[in-house]
Each structure stands twice: as structure tokens, then as C-alpha cells.
Amino acid sequence: MIEDIVLLSRLQFAITVFFHFIFVPLTIGLGAMVAGFEVKYWKTQQEKWKKLAQYWGNLFKINFAFGIVTGFAMTFQFGTNWGPYSEFMGDVFASPLALEALIAFFLEATFFGIWLFTSHKRPKLKAVSMVLVAVGTMISAIWIITANAFMQHPVGYQMAADGSKILLADFGAVLANPYLWYMLIHTLLAAYLLSAVFMVAVSGYFLLKKSNVDIYKTSMKLGVYVLIISAILLPTLGMFYGHYVGEVQPVKAAAMEAVWESGSDKPMYLFSIPSESEGRNLVQIIGIPYVGSFLLTGDFHGEVTGLNDIDPNDRPPVALTFYSFRIMVMLGILFILEALAGLYLVRKDPTMEKPNSRKYMKLMLYSLPLPYLAIMFGWAVAEVGRQPWIVYGLYRTSEAISGIPAIQILFSMGLLVLFYLLLFVLFLYLMKNAVVAGPEVKDHA
Template sequence: MIEDIVLLSRLQFAITVFFHFIFVPLTIGLGAMVAGFEVKYWKTKQEKWKKLAQFWGNLFKINFAFGIVTGFAMTFQFGTNWGQYAEFMGDVFASPLALEALIAFFLEATFFGIWLFTSYKKPALKAISMVLVSIGTMISAIWIITANAFMQNPVGYQMAADGSKVLLSDFGAVLTNPYLWYMLIHTLLAAYLLSALFMTAISGYYLLKKSNVDMYRTSMKLGVYVLIISAILLPTLGMFYGHYVGQVQPVKAAAMEAVWESGSELPMYLIQIPSDSQERNLVQAIGIPYVGSFLLTGDPRGEVTGLNDVPEEDRPPVAITFFSFRIMVMLGIVFILEALAGLYLVRKDPTMESPKSRKYMKLMLYSIPLPYIAIMFGWAVAEVGRQPWIVYGLYRTSEAISGIPAIQILFSMGLLVLFYLLLFFLFLYLMKRAIIAGPEVKEHA
């Protein structure tokens, strides 16, 4: 029965977080780009930059609003489904979340309002406000990921005398936690990649319609340039991130590559199907020598601890972790190829009117869901791969629940799913309406 409550509580929180994170990366990435358009208009007074800021700013507003609404639902669950966790982590968790609210949220909310209701007759105020909103979204990410990084790699703490909770002893160590900075930069790059692909695709939609061609050529070029930078930096950083995970979370690292038997000089298999129940890979073919050890340790001859040398109760769900990681990596390759194709076309065909360019723009429209999928699977690797620990090595997920009846969790989860479905369709409707309306809209529409 306890196992059912844990599973349902995890599932409900996963639904809450995944739905919230639909809006977060586009808010972060678009915020930075809109801030750039606002500054450009302030400096040049060219109408093109004003229209770009208005159009992409309208899409940013929708994401920002939905992100705030869905973010509140996560905090409520700490007091309902995860009461024991809140008790155990409260002393450490409180500081970054309080700072996120006091610094980042107030900064975002205050200057978002100023930006929203400031006329373009005051371009300096509008530009500065949007720059501060963009900075606020990134500061918010820092504090949220600070809390998550402690769960992944606890530092700067001591246990209470009775062992019932962790006490913050060194806030500086928490802020300099290497896991924090690997995860933060990886998350921000993913947000910029998603936003760049989204901007490229929507700009291509208008170029296919031959509407506001000069304006959307500009935003498409920006999208392609940001896309290729982020698409290349993400796997580069990800490689070092993987080496670090191999040091602090060796069991997660082994699950990412489905390594069951300990060894060195391990290959990476291009075809693998792991089985948790049989504790082995059902299929394993086309191995690339040394790559497995290099990915997990940074050394082609590095020693990797296999899953069979870890007690079963300390292993994460291997198949979920493994396939989530592989899907994320494969999509990362797709993004690099799309970025290279886009760079080639914007240089070879600056007008973007050739048949190849038109095919590319259609392809990018169909690709909009892909970075969302990659990000969700990336978070699945981070969070599922940490199991069975909610605070790695210190506190098990099964100990962190409130213990409320399973029927209550099912009821609240059903209401949550229904509410989120309504919100999602409303979000799609508002985004579609704003995209179709184009740049010729009133400032506060």
C-alpha cells in the first residue's frame, strides 16, 4: 500500500512539474530575445525592431502568465503529498526558494508590469524593464536549480542531532555546488535552443506566407544563429556533465548506459535493450570500443561500477533512465543537423525563397515539439535516475511522503489533469491567435 502511495505521489508531482516546464524554457529564451529587440529599437528607432519586440513579446506574455499559474501548484504539493520531505529539507530548501521569491519573482513581476504598460513613446524605460525581466527569469532558474542540485549532490549541511533532518551549515558550499552549475548552464542552453527553434519555425511560417518578409528574415536569422550555438554547446557541456555525474552518482551513470557488469575500457553499444527484471541487456550490438568508459568517467580506460554490484533497492528504474537518455541524445543530434542546414540556407539563400529553403521552413514547423520532448526526457534522466533517493544518499523517496490515502491522491490528480488539459488548450488557442494576428496588433492586446 505504501508503494502505491509513493508511486501516485511521484506521478502527480511529475505531471505538475512537466506541465509547468512547458512554459519555463520558452519564457527564459524568448525573454532574452525580446529584451534584445527592445534595446535595438531604443538605440535605432527603426520600426522593424519595434514590431519584432511587439510580436515576440506577445508570445512571451502568454508563456510568462501560464508559467506563473502552473508554478504555484508545485509548492502546494510540498505541504500535501510531501510533508515529510518538507520537514527533512526545510532548513536547506527554505533559503533558495525564499531568495527566488524575494529577488527573482519580485524583479520579474515588477518590471514585467512596467514593460507591459509602458508605451513605445518611452523606449528606454521599455527596454530596461524587459532586460530586467529577462535577468529575473535567469535568477529564478538559479535559485530553483540550487535547491534541486542539493537533492542531487548534497553539500554544505549537517544532520540534526536526532538524524531527523538536514541543517544548513555552509550556504557558500550550496551555491558553489558543481552540480548546480552543470545543471543550470545545461538548462539555460536547452531553453535557448527551444526558443531559437521556435523563433526559426514561426518566422519561417510568415516567410512561407510572404508576410512582413524583412522583419521575419531578421528573426529567422537570429533563431538559426542561436540554434546552432546552443545545439553545439549542449552536447559539449553534456559530455563534461556526464563525467561529473559518473563521479557523484555512479549508479545513475551506469543506468544511463545500462552497464550491468563492472569493468574498464567499456564500449558504447548503439543498439541496447535493458531489462530491469532480468538484470541484463536483452539486446546488445554494435559496440564502439572505449566510448562507454569515456562518457561515464572521462577516461577511455576508466573503471565503471556495474548495476549488478549495487543492491537492487538502491538502483533506479534502469529502462526509463536508459531510454530517456538515448532519446535526449538522438534529438540533440537532430538539432545539430537542423541548425547546420539552417545556417547553410540563410547564407546560401538570404532571401529564403528557394525550394530547399521552403522545405526547411516547413520541416522546422513540424519540429517545434521536439525540443520540448528532449527537455522532458532530460529531466526524466535527472530525476528518475536519482531514485530511490529524493536527497541522494541521505533520504529515500519512500520516507518523504505525507501518507495521505491513495484515493485522495487519485482524486486530486484527476482534478489536476482535467484543469491542466483545459489550461493547455487555452494556451494553444492564445498562442495560435497571437501568431496568426502577427505584428500588427495593439500594444496591450
């Protein structure tokens, strides 16, 4: 029965977080791009940059608003489904969340209002406001990921004398946590990649219709340049991130590659089917010698801890972690190929009217859901791979739940799903209307 409550509580929180994170990365990426358009208009006074700022700013507004609304739902669950966790982590968790609210949220909200109600007749104020909104979204990410990174790799704490909770001992150590900076930069790059794909896809939609060609060629090129940079940097950073995970969370690392037996000189198999019940891979095809050890340790001959040397009660769900990681990696390769193709086409076909360019723009329209999936699978690796610990090595997820009856969790989860479905339909309706409206947006007085 306890297992059912844990599973339902985790499922409800996963639904809440994943739905919230539909809006977060696009808000971060578009915020930075809109800020760039506003600054460009302030400096040049060219109508093109004003229209770009207005158009993409409208899409940013919708995401920003939905992100705020869905973010509140997460905080409620800490006091309902996860009461013991809040008590155990409260002394450490409270600081970054308080700073997120006091610094980042107020910065975002204040200057978002100024930007929203400032006319383009005052371009400097509008540009500065949007820059501060974009900075605020990134600061918000820092504080949220600070808390999550502590859960992944606890540092700067001491245990209370009675063992009931952890106490913050060194906030500087919490901020210097390497896990924080790996996760933060990886998350921001993923947000920029998603926003770049979104900008390329939407720009391509208008270029296919030959509508406002000059405006959307500019945003197409910007999207492609951001895409190529983020698509290349993500796996580069991810390689070092993987080495670090192998150091501090060797069980998660082993699950990511489905390594069952400890040893050195491990290959990486291009295709595997892990079996948790049998403690082995049922199928493993095309092994690349030494690459498995390198990915998990940074050394081609590095020693890797196998899952069979870990107590089964201390292992994460291997199949979910493994397949989530593989899907994320395959999508990452696809994004690099799409970025290279886009870079080639914008250079070779500046008009973006040749058949290959039109095929590329159609491809990017169909690719629009893929960066969302890559981000969700990436978070699944991070959070599922940490199990059975909610605070790695210190506090198990099964100890962190409030013990609410399963029927109550099911009822509230059903209402939550219904509410989110309605919210998502509204979001799609607003986004569709804002996308097809084009750049001819009237400026308020």
C-alpha cells in the same frame, strides 16, 4: 500499499512539474530575445525592431502568465503529499526558495508590469525593463536549480542530532555545488535551443506565406544563430556533465548507459535493450570501444561501476532512465543537423525563397514539439535516475511522502489533470491567435 502511495505521489508531482515546464524554457529564451529587440529599437529607432519586440513580446506574455499560474501548484504539494520531505529538507530548501521569491520573482513581476504598461514612446524604459525581466527569469532558474542540485548532490549541510532532518551549515558550499552549475547552464542552453526552434518555426510559417518578409527574415536569422550555438554547446557541456554524474552518482550513470558489469574499457553500444529482471542487455549492437568508459568517467580506460554490483533496492528504474537518455541524445543530434542546415540556407539563400529553404521551413514547423520532448526526457534522466533517493544518499523517496490515502491522491490528480487540460487548451488558443496575428500590433498610449 505504501508503494502505491509513493508511485501516485510521484506521478502527481511529475504531472505538475512537467506541465509547468512547458512554459518555463520558452519564457527564459524568449525573454532574452525580446530584451534584445527592445534594446535594438531603443538604439536605432527603426520600426522593424519595434514590431519584432511587440510580436515576440506578445508570445512571451502568454508563456510568462501561464508559467506563474502553474508554478504555484507545485508549492502546494510540498505541504500535502510531501510533508515529511518538507520537514527533512526545510532548513536547506527554504533559503533558495525564499531568495527566488524575494529577489527573482519580485524583479520579474515588477519590471514585467513596467514593461507591459510602458509605451514604445519611451524606448529606454521599455528596454531596460525587459532586460531586467529577462535577468529575473535567469535568477529564478538559479535558485530553483540550487535546491534541485542539493537533492542530486548534497553539500554544505549537517545532520540534526536526532537524525530527523538536515541543517544548513555552509550556504556558500551550496552555491558552489558543481552540480548546480552543470545543471543550470545545461537548462539555460536547452531553453535557448527551444526558443530558437520556436522562433525559426514561427518565422518560417510567415515566410512560407510571404507575409512581412523583412520582419521574419530577421527573426529567422536570429533563431538560426541561437540554434547553432546552443545545439553545439549543449552536447559539449553535456559530455563534462556526464563525467561529473559518473563521479557523484555512479548508479545513475550506469543506468544511463545500461552498464551491468563493473570494469574498465567499456564500449558504448549504439543500440541496446536492457532487462532489469535479468540484469543484462537482451540486445546490444555496434559497440564503439572505450567510448562508454569515456562518457561516464572522462577516461577511455576508466573504471565504471556496474548495476549488478549495486543492491537492487538502490537502483533507479533502469529502462526509463536509459531510454530517456538515448532519446534526448538522438534529438540533440537532430538539432545539430537542423541548425547546420539552417545556417547553410540563410547564408546561401538570403531571400529564403528557394525550394530547399521552403522545405527546411516546413521541417522546422514539424520539429516544434521536439525540443519540448528533449527537455522532458532530460529531466526524466535527472529525476528518475536519482531514485530511490529524493535527497541522494540521505533520504529515500518512500520516507518523504505524507501518507495520504491513495484514493485521495487519485481524486486530486484527476482534478489536476482536468484543470491542466483545460488550461492547455486555453494556452494553445491564445498562442495560436497571437502567432497568426502577425507583427501589426497597436502600441498603447
